[in-house]
Amino acid sequence: MSHAEVFQMSVWIKGIIVALVCVLPLLEGCTRHSKKEHYYLITVNVDLPYWKSANEGFQKAASDYGVSAEMRGPSRFDPQAEVQEFRTVVARKPAGILVSVTNLDLLRPEIDEAIAAGIPVITMDSDAPASKRLYFIGTNNLEAGRLGGQRVAAQLNGKGNVVFFTMPGQPNLDERLKGYKDVFSGYPEIKIVEIFDMKGDSGLAMDKAQQYLGLKGKDRIDALICLQSSSGSGVGEALRRAKAEGDPGRLLVAMDTDDSTLQLIKDGVIDSTIAQKPYTMALIGLKALDQVHHDPVKQMGGDYALDPFSPFPAFVDTGVALVDKSNVETILTRKEAAGP
Structure with missing residues (x-):
């Protein structure tokens, strides 16, 4: 390569370097996201x-x-x-x-x-x-409650004593309870015996479930309904122990799809659960x-609630589904495939 060619090459490389020095800050400034967000x-x-x-x-x-x-x-x-x-x-x-x-x-x-x-x-x-x-x-927590209510009404053939495990005052749980009540209003022989405040404590829910399972005769509890995820495993464990001791079993409808709840459905202890995302x-x-x-x-x-040109939706519904023994394996398999 001649001296002239070497000189031209060096000028060309310097030009590229100068261009990069000028352009890179601009590209960085155009980046939408940052770890600082x-x-x-x-x-x-x-x-x-x-x-x-x-x-x-x-x-x-x-x-x-x-x-x-x-x-x-x-x-x-x-x-x-x-x-x-x-x-x-x-x-x-x-x-x-x-x-x-x-x-x-x-x-x-x-x-x-x-x-x-x-x-x-x-x-x-x-x-x-x-x-x-x-x-x-x-x-849509109201619809989640209605889905559960329809399941309970069908499994009880429209009659029986039921109890709820919830935390009164929490908006989503109150809406689920209303959904159940909406369905039960069409079944006069379904009686809500108690709405128990389990205070977010699975152990407290389990202890109360054991008390309910001890009631006999006309006071017998036919269905236990969990409106919050942490109560399902505790109430389910109480039912599992009672069945092992000869109890004929009661209907239990839980909430959410933690592993313990899904396993209890697979084992036939929990009837079903309402799955969220x-x-x-x-x-x-x-x-x-x-x-x-x-x-x-x-x-x-x-005030976007009444604005017909609002930039936001009022509500994005991520959906619910009822999980029972017929489809629980599908969720367990999907969870296993997803890994920890």
Whole structure:
């Protein structure tokens, strides 16, 4: 290669280097996502399988987008602690918050303050429709209750004593209870004996179930209904022990698809469970928050409920399904294939 050619080559390389130096900062500035964007999922009982599944969806979306995500909340049922976690996260001025509302009265003002500060807030699993949250992603809990109610009515042939395990005051659980009551209103021989507050404690639910199983004669409980996931395994274990001691068995309809509940269905202890999609809720939730963060609306706290030109839906329904012995293997196989 001649000296002239070498000189031309060096000039060409220097030109490329100068171009890259000028263009790379522009490309970096055009990148939509960054690890500096922090999204939070706030709930209670973060150690429950239900919320671990939700966090998997949350982290998957974060990984897809290249942003940071964290689930926070108490490891036991504690609405006050959830509020404190919400406040802590708001103070960090995150890109967005996805929250499951355990206590509407406590969280509503906190959500409204976050929205007023320009922080996008979307509810999942349990809603706060009276707040200024942008919208709700999750189960149509009224329909979930009606689905369970239809199953109970069919299995009891329209008559019997039933009890509920729930946590009164939690919006999603109250809606499920209403759904059951809507169905039972058409069956006058189905009697609701008690609505038991299990306070988020599986052990407490199990102890109470054992008391119910001891009732005889006209007071005999024919069906036990769990409106919240953590009660299903405890009540199911009480039934399993009773059957081992000769009890003829009672109808148990649970909620959600943790491994212990699915195994008890497979073993014939639990009749069925109402399946939700927490993974999907959180996956969609982070992506929805990201959209609002990057394409903000002019008025974050606007009244979008009656707005025919609203940029947001009122509700994203992630669906429910009834799981019984006929299809439980399908879910177990899918879970095994997905891995831990």
